[in-house]
Amino acid sequence: MNDVICTEQLEALVAAVDAGVEQGGWNHGHLLLRVTSADRDGADLGTKPIDGHPLDTLLAFTAPAEWQAIGVSAEGWAASMDSGVRPSQSKGRMRVRTTTLVARDGAVASGVRMAGGELEQMGAGAGTVLDALKRAMGLPTAPPDVPFVAWVARMLLLLIIGDGPRAHRRVPWWQLRTELDRHKDLAVEGSWGTLRGLAAKRENVVADLTPDVAAWMDEGMFARWVIGGMPSFDHLHEETRKACTPEAFTQVRRQLRAWGLRAHVRRKAA
Numbered sequence: 001m002n003d004v005i006c007t008e009q010l011e012a013l014v015a016a017v018d019a020g021v022e023q024g025g026w027n028h029g030h031l032l033l034r035v036t037s038a039d040r041d042g043a044d045l046g047t048k049p050i051d052g053h054p055l056d057t058l059l060a061f062t063a064p065a066e067w068q069a070i071g072v073s074a075e076g077w078a079a080s081m082d083s084g085v086r087p088s089q090s091k092g093r094m095r096v097r098t099t100t101l102v103a104r105d106g107a108v109a110s111g112v113r114m115a116g117g118e119l120e121q122m123g124a125g126a127g128t129v130l131d132a133l134k135r136a137m138g139l140p141t142a143p144p145d146v147p148f149v150a151w152v153a154r155m156l157l158l159l160i161i162g163d164g165p166r167a168h169r170r171v172p173w174w175q176l177r178t179e180l181d182r183h184k185d186l187a188v189e190g191s192w193g194t195l196r197g198l199a200a201k202r203e204n205v206v207a208d209l210t211p212d213v214a215a216w217m218d219e220g221m222f223a224r225w226v227i228g229g230m231p232s233f234d235h236l237h238e239e240t241r242k243a244c245t246p247e248a249f250t251q252v253r254r255q256l257r258a259w260g261l262r263a264h265v266r267r268k269a270a
Contacts, residue, residue, distance in 0.1 A: 005038045005069055010101045010109035011121055013045060017073050018099050018111055018119045026075065026095050026115060030054050033071035033101060034063070043068070050074075058132035060216045070136050071101035072129055100125055102133040128228065131221040144192050144223035149259045150233065151195070151226060152187040156180070157236040160252070161243050173248040180255060187259060196222040237263065 017033060030050040037044040050057050054072045063070045075097050095115035102108050110125035124130075131141045159179060160171055199205035199214035199222070206214065206226055214222060230236075237256075241249050256263040 004105050005035065005043070005103040005107060007107050007109055009038065009043065010069065010103060010107055011111075013043065013069075014071075014099045014101055014109045014111045014121070015119060017045070017047070017071075018097065018113055021073055021097065021099075022113065026097075028075070030075065031073040032057055033069075033073060033099075034067045035069035035071075035101065035103075036066050038068050047073075054129050055132055058129065058136055060210075060213045061132075061136045062138070062216075063136045067104070067137075069101050069103040070133055071099065072133065073097065073099040074129065098125075098129075100130055100133060102130070102137055102139070104137050104139075106134075106139050128221070128224065131217075131224065135216060135218065135221060140218055141220040141224075143220050145220075146223065146227055147260075148190060148192050148195070148223075149187045150261065151192075151223075151230075152183050152190070153256055153259060153261055154227075154230050154233060154236055156183045156252070156255075157233075157240045158230075160248075161236065161239045170245045171243055171248055172245050173251055176244070176248050176251065180251065184255065192219045192223045195226070233261070 013035060017031070021028065021031070030053075032048045032050050032054070034046045034048075035043050036046070050072070054074050058072070075095065077094070077096065097113045098110065099112075100108070100110040108124045108130070110122045110130070111119045112122055113119045126142075134141050156179065160176065195205070196214055196217065196219060199209060200211050203211060207229065209225065217225065240252060244252060253263040
């Protein structure tokens with residue numbers, strides 16, 4: 001038996017899984033995939049229906065040692081990123097099926113099929129499910145996509161915006177000075193590693209992330225999970241402009257630029 005599955009074998013298995021699911025039509029949910037006994041002549045492929053989202057099954061899961069590859073075949077919706085709503089609620093949305101396999105040595109193959117179309121091999125792919133598949137095999141994920149200071153900046157902007165309406169009252173500079181200094185210290189002293197370490201020990205450090213799952217993640221997956229659950233930087237920047245006095249916003253923008261983050265002001269057309 002060969003303990004290493006080459007990329008070509010993974011791509012062939014992705015195609016086989018997709019073809020098998022395609023015969024049954026759409027709206028059949030998601031499948032957990034496992035590959036064992038792989039050699040040059042073939043492999044044993046097992047499937048298991050997944051209840052709920054694939055991450056409900058994958059988070060904190062460790063694949064048994066005899067699994068030579070793990071994967072997911074998942075159905076969803078595809079839509080324009082400019083729609084402003086979830087793909088499943090977007091006008092013109094289309095059904096899409098993604099199949100991904102990750103081998104124990106780190107090789108990855110994935111394919112995407114749009115409803116009515118053919119399977120398109122996508123290579124290594126990306127996303128939280130891929131991160132989870134890698135962690136299930138004990139593999140590292142890609143490094144963080146954004147620096148730790150980007151999270152600090154978002155936390156600062158969320159604090160300034162607040163939870164409720166402010167009517168016509170804007171936050172003055174004197175009220176922000178202490179918090180700005182505190183976040184500057186956090187940006188210097190903290191890191192994705194230290195934040196993950198804290199989340200692995202305490203509840204509610206990150207919403208919807210238990211200590212066990214935080215400990216199971218690595219730094220890259222953890223960073224993407226945290227940032228992915230927050231509003232975009234551009235949205236927070238614009239809302240902060242509305243929530244601050246001009247003096248306070250000037251100071252905030254100055255600090256954002258010092259952190260290497262863009263701090264433009266949206267200008268209305270004449």
